[in-house]
Amino acid sequence: MKRKVEWKLILILLVIGFSIYFFVPPSKKVKLGLDLKGGMHLVLQVVTDDAVKMERDQEILRLKSLLEDEGIKVGNIYGKGIATIAVEGVPSERERDFDALIKANFGNWEYSGVVEGKAELNLKPKVITAIRENAVEEALETIRRRVDEFGIAEPVIQRQGLHGDKIVVELPGVDDPKRVRALIKNTALLELKLVKDGPFPTKEDALKKYGGKLPEDLQILPSRGQGYYVVERAAAVTGRDLKTARRCVDKYNLPAVCFQLNAEGARKFEKVTSQNVGRQLAIVLDNVIESAPSIRSTIFDSGIIEGSFTGEEAHDLALILRTGSLPASIKIIEERTIGPSLGADSIRKGLKASALALVLVMLFMILYYNLAGVNATIALIMNMIIIFGALSLFRAALTLPGIAGIVLTIGMSVDANVLIFERIREELRNGKSPIAAIDAGFARAFTTILDANLTTIIAAIFLFSFGTGPIKGFAVTLIIGIIASIFTAVFVSKTIFELLYFGKRKVEKISI
Amino acid sequence: MEIFRNPRINFLKAKYIAFLISGLIIIAGLIFINRNGLNYGIDFVGGTLIQMKFSHSVKIDTIRKELKKAGFGSAVIQAVENSSDEYIIRVEKIGTGEEEEHLKIAKKIMNVLMPPDERKLATEKNNLNTLSESEIKDLLAKSFPEEKATIWAKKIGEIKKEKKIIRSFEELLEAGIPSAPLNYLKEKTFIGSISIMRVEYVGPQVGKILRHKAVLATIWALLGMLIYIAFRFKFLYGISAVLTLAHDVLVTLAFIYFLKIEFNLQIVAAILTIVGYSINDTIVVFDRVRENMPAFRKKKDLNFDNLLNSSINQTISRTVLTSGTTLLALLALYLFGGEVIRGFALTMLIGVIVGTYSSIYQSCAWLSIWNKFYGLKGLLK
Numbered sequence: 001m002k003r004k005v006e007w008k009l010i011l012i013l014l015v016i017g018f019s020i021y022f023f024v025p026p027s028k029k030v031k032l033g034l035d036l037k038g039g040m041h042l043v044l045q046v047v048t049d050d051a052v053k054m055e056r057d058q059e060i061l062r063l064k065s066l067l068e069d070e071g072i073k074v075g076n077i078y079g080k081g082i083a084t085i086a087v088e089g090v091p092s093e094r095e096r097d098f099d100a101l102i103k104a105n106f107g108n109w110e111y112s113g114v115v116e117g118k119a120e121l122n123l124k125p126k127v128i129t130a131i132r133e134n135a136v137e138e139a140l141e142t143i144r145r146r147v148d149e150f151g152i153a154e155p156v157i158q159r160q161g162l163h164g165d166k167i168v169v170e171l172p173g174v175d176d177p178k179r180v181r182a183l184i185k186n187t188a189l190l191e192l193k194l195v196k197d198g199p200f201p202t203k204e205d206a207l208k209k210y211g212g213k214l215p216e217d218l219q220i221l222p223s224r225g226q227g228y229y230v231v232e233r234a235a236a237v238t239g240r241d242l243k244t245a246r247r248c249v250d251k252y253n254l255p256a257v258c259f260q261l262n263a264e265g266a267r268k269f270e271k272v273t274s275q276n277v278g279r280q281l282a283i284v285l286d287n288v289i290e291s292a293p294s295i296r297s298t299i300f301d302s303g304i305i306e307g308s309f310t311g312e313e314a315h316d317l318a319l320i321l322r323t324g325s326l327p328a329s330i331k332i333i334e335e336r337t338i339g340p341s342l343g344a345d346s347i348r349k350g351l352k353a354s355a356l357a358l359v360l361v362m363l364f365m366i367l368y369y370n371l372a373g374v375n376a377t378i379a380l381i382m383n384m385i386i387i388f389g390a391l392s393l394f395r396a397a398l399t400l401p402g403i404a405g406i407v408l409t410i411g412m413s414v415d416a417n418v419l420i421f422e423r424i425r426e427e428l429r430n431g432k433s434p435i436a437a438i439d440a441g442f443a444r445a446f447t448t449i450l451d452a453n454l455t456t457i458i459a460a461i462f463l464f465s466f467g468t469g470p471i472k473g474f475a476v477t478l479i480i481g482i483i484a485s486i487f488t489a490v491f492v493s494k495t496i497f498e499l500l501y502f503g504k505r506k507v508e509k510i511s512i
Numbered sequence: 513m514e515i516f517r518n519p520r521i522n523f524l525k526a527k528y529i530a531f532l533i534s535g536l537i538i539i540a541g542l543i544f545i546n547r548n549g550l551n552y553g554i555d556f557v558g559g560t561l562i563q564m565k566f567s568h569s570v571k572i573d574t575i576r577k578e579l580k581k582a583g584f585g586s587a588v589i590q591a592v593e594n595s596s597d598e599y600i601i602r603v604e605k606i607g608t609g610e611e612e613e614h615l616k617i618a619k620k621i622m623n624v625l626m627p628p629d630e631r632k633l634a635t636e637k638n639n640l641n642t643l644s645e646s647e648i649k650d651l652l653a654k655s656f657p658e659e660k661a662t663i664w665a666k667k668i669g670e671i672k673k674e675k676k677i678i679r680s681f682e683e684l685l686e687a688g689i690p691s692a693p694l695n696y697l698k699e700k701t702f703i704g705s706i707s708i709m710r711v712e713y714v715g716p717q718v719g720k721i722l723r724h725k726a727v728l729a730t731i732w733a734l735l736g737m738l739i740y741i742a743f744r745f746k747f748l749y750g751i752s753a754v755l756t757l758a759h760d761v762l763v764t765l766a767f768i769y770f771l772k773i774e775f776n777l778q779i780v781a782a783i784l785t786i787v788g789y790s791i792n793d794t795i796v797v798f799d800r801v802r803e804n805m806p807a808f809r810k811k812k813d814l815n816f817d818n819l820l821n822s823s824i825n826q827t828i829s830r831t832v833l834t835s836g837t838t839l840l841a842l843l844a845l846y847l848f849g850g851e852v853i854r855g856f857a858l859t860m861l862i863g864v865i866v867g868t869y870s871s872i873y874q875s876c877a878w879l880s881i882w883n884k885f886y887g888l889k890g891l892l893k
Contacts, residue, residue, distance in 0.1 A: 035852070043718065175644040175669075177711075333715035335614065340645075340669065341676045342563065342709040349850035356848055357841035364837055368513045401778055404845060404853050408860065411841030412789065415834040419796065422830045425514075448799040451744055452792040458736045459788030463781060466729035471781045478785065 005502070008495045015487070016382055019389025029392045031154070032172070033399030033473050036347050038340035039172040040180055043333050044143070046165045050328035051135035052082050052128055058244065058260065059106070059121075060085055066105055072098055075117070083123035085109070090117045135328045136165050142326055143169060143184055166333070177337045184330065191235035193221075194272070195280035195292050198229030206230050221282065223289040231282050231289070236272040241265025247314045255314035259302065266301035273297070350403035357410045358384070365414060369421055371511030375496045376417040379488035383413050386484040387477060399473030409481030416453070416489030420445040421512055434510045438497050446490060453482050516829040523824045523872050524817050524880050530873035534759055541766020550769055553776030556723055558716035559604035560614040562621055565676045567641075567705040569596035575625060582624040584617075592851045598676075598709075600851065614713030622706055630704060639704030640697065641677055645669035651700060652693055664693050677707040726780045730761065733784055737791050745798055748890045752878035753794050756870045760790045760863065763870075767862045773855045782859040789838070790867030793831060794875040800827050801879070805892055816883040816891065820876045835868040 023029050034041050056079050063085065064077060075089020090098050095114045102111050102121065109121040123131075136159065144157045147169070156170035174180055196218055200206035206220045206228045207213075214220065219233045245259035261269055273281075273295050280292040362380065366373035387406060391398060424441030432440060457479055464475035501507045554561050572589055579587045584603055592598040603617055622642075623631060643651070645665050652661035671687050672678055681698055685691065734754050742750030761783055768775060800823040808819045839861060846857035883891055 043715075045715075045717075176646050331715075332713075334713065334718050336712040337710065339707075339709045341565075341673045341707075344673045345676065346850055346852060349848055350853075353845045353847070353849040353853075357844035360840040360844060361837045364840060368833070400850075400852055401781060401856070404778075404849065404856055407841050407845045407849070408785065408838070411838035412792075412834070414837050415792070415830075418830050418833045418837075422827075422833075426826070429518075444803075448796055451799055452795040455737055455740055455791040455795060456788035458740060459733045459784055459791065462729050462733040462736065463784040466725055466784075467777075467781065471777055474778075474781050474785075478788075 005498045019385045023388040023392040031397045033397035035400045036343045038343040040174045041336040042169040044167045045331045045333045046136045046139045047329045048132035048135045085121040087119040191284040192237040193231040193282045196230045199227035357407045383484045383488045390480045401474035402477045405474045405477035413485030416449045434507045519825045527877035538762045550775040553774045554714045555776040556719040558719045560617045561712040563600045563710040565707045566597040567679045578624045638701045640701040641704045641707035756874035778856040786863030793871035
């Protein structure tokens with residue numbers, strides 16, 4: 001008997017010790033939610049229609065040039081709705097050629113032939129879905145990169161729901177909404193630069209080759225893979241000249257990346273590539289070289305980046321190329337900016353309320369249950385310690401509703417103790433000896449405690465799945481509090497009773 | 513200490529009166545909510561919320577009048593904890609749908625509430641109370657070394673965090689900002705009488721989705737309970753529990769309506785928590801009923817109401833005690849938790865009382881009624 005109590009004590013001390021270790025000092029280890037720390041919460045909607053329209057407009061250009069190549073002169077080509085290309089004035093004698101051309105080149109489009117010189121191409125729903133999906137993923141990636149670049153600690157950037165067009169951005173500590181808004185809407189820096197030399201294993205090695213000093217027109221840039229390249233400082237083309245990029249296949253049916261430049265970019269690019277066939281062109285994003293493929297031929301307005309890509313690599317590279325330009329415009333549909341002073345105020349008030357709740361409940365328990373009440377208050381304090389330990393361990397943020405959850409837990413978690421104590425009193429009234437009454441009280445109250453708390457946890461889990469940010473914080477503290485209260489009320493309180501009364505020769509009376 | 517010593521109260525005797533009262537509250541609530549709608553916060557209808565602190569006290573009527581003049585007649589104005597210098601202003605869906613509309617609204621509201629002489633000043637200089645720490649740093653860095661500017665800006669940020677609003681340059685001097693940067697700030701900025709503590713904007717489409725999600729989460733939670741209890745007890749117990757919870761939600765909603773509590777995300781959290789709390793209470797009683805069954809079967813009279821009553825009596829002190837401690841904690845939260853959490857605390861206070869009451873006068877009352885209809889079949893395990 002004695003042995004067992006000692007083991008229980010050790011377990012309890014370990015749990016408490018670990019909890020304290022995890023959250024002390026709280027100012028460093030307890031992560032605060034936006035509403036307590038101050039910061040910015042944004043929900044962005046990616047206007048995916050833009051991406052669909054953009055695709056359509058590019059396809060219109062492609063169609064025009066193809067028609068030109070074939071010498072088919074049509075009256076008018078224009079975009080309709082968001083995913084329709086309308087063609088008017090197809091000469092009747094070339095209808096068959098037109099048909100053949102569309103069928104050969106526009107597999108992604110639904111097309112039902114020319115009627116009275118008119119034709120309509122509708123983007124297939126599956127393709128539209130893919131474009132939309134792609135647009136949201138791209139925007140998310142772009143924003144994540146930008147936020148990282150901005151240097152905000154512990155940002156949360158994620159999609160709301162699995163297939164929605166909304167992105168949640170949480171930026172703790174940000175007190176400058178204007179700058180952040182600009183950051184999210186500005187374009188990242190993409191540059192294509194001619195490689196002079198490389199790769200080098202280290203920066204020093206690269207420098208050595210140039211006698212320790214680099215000419216003004218060159219610079220050393222790290223490569224994402226590894227090593228360093230010496231590249232020309234002036235970018236041949238920048239992200240501003242890029243229209244889009246996507247994964248495609250080359251003439252050997254291998255994964256590659258296709259990109260398109262706007263008119264200005266095309267002019268510059270043609271000049272650079274025609275003069276530098278055989279050289280490497282570094283694709284630089286935020287001063288890091290993503291890759292450095294060789295220029296195999298003169299490139300005009302669009303091009304293909306070939307290399308020994310896997311499909312995924314090609315996809316990623318295309319994605320990175322696109323990062324420069326957001327795929328679609330972004331609308332802020334929810335924005336909450338909490339100033340640091342409000343957060344500090346909330347913390348002060350939350351602490352005050354928690355302290356008062358704790359004192360009131362403890363006084364009440366001791367008044368009602370005497371020594372057993374002291375036992376319950378010890379369990380309660382341990383419960384608090386475990387909650388903070390678990391919060392810090394899981395890196396869950398403490399929010400204002402989270403504090404409310406803790407205060408609620410203070411009131412609710414003594415329930416398990418109350419259930420047990422009432423049961424012990426009942427057993428005592430029925431004439432059981434104190435020790436037998438304690439044993440029976442704990443044993444009989446346990447199923448009730450389990451049933452009652454499990455259902456509360458079920459409710460809290462639904463709350464968690466519903467909630468956003470702060471509400472999630474509330475659900476988390478509630479769940480942790482309930483689980484901790486089962487441990488403290490059942491296990492810790494029992495151990496305290498055992499320490500107090502068990503093993504003694506004769507227990508006449510217990511204070512309850 | 514003991515509140516109840518061997519109570520033998522016939523709780524179920526009053527069940528029809530209880531049903532009547534609950535029914536009336538629910539029906540009245542539903543009718544009014546249906547007609548007038550809840551006092552939805554911006555979470556659910558969209559709109560802009562601004563919390564601002566004034567350096568002096570301002571009457572709520574003055575704010576209302578000024579806002580009305582500027583075209584925000586429907587704005588909801590709320591004093592933070594009955595103070596006269598801190599307000600939350602809610603403007604619901606002006607709805608031009610224009611991008612960054614909320615920023616314009618915030619700016620306009622601030623402009624309207626500024627004293628006239630300050631309005632003029634604001635066209636020339638920046639209000640130090642609305643500049644962020646990084647903006648102050650950038651400003652100072654224009655004529656002081658970067659590190660110094662950072663330190664001073666941080667210090668000013670802390671003062672603002674502590675006091676919510678800076679009232680004079682002297683305050684900064686006392687707090688240890690040297691006179692050189694202070695003079696520079698005096699030249700470039702002014703101390704405005706308004707400091708913005710929070711700006712929230714929620715687009716109208718968000719609210720629709722949220723409302724849908726809130727209803728779904730509540731229904732799923734109820735279903736989850738039904739399944740768990742039907743599994744652990746019997747089906748009729750599950751039905752009783754879910755009816756009880758529906759009762760709790762509806763009665764609480766009625767109170768939310770009549771007390772004009774702002775219905776926002778936190779209130780949804782409160783309602784779901786009440787569901788969890790109430791089921792807790794109900795289960796404790798049900799558990800006791802289950803435990804008393806074997807002894808009950810041996811009896812001759814087999815009066816199910818007696819079984820229910822004695823189970824309620826056996827658990828009543830626990831029920832009262834736990835509600836008591838929970839109410840104590842919530843009271844602390846209501847009184848001292850601050851404005852943001854007050855609606856939540858009030859809703860929970862109501863819900864805990866309702867949930868405690870309903871574990872007797874709904875859960876057990878329904879069991880008693882099933883017994884009248886179906887006999888003991890389906891109630892004994």
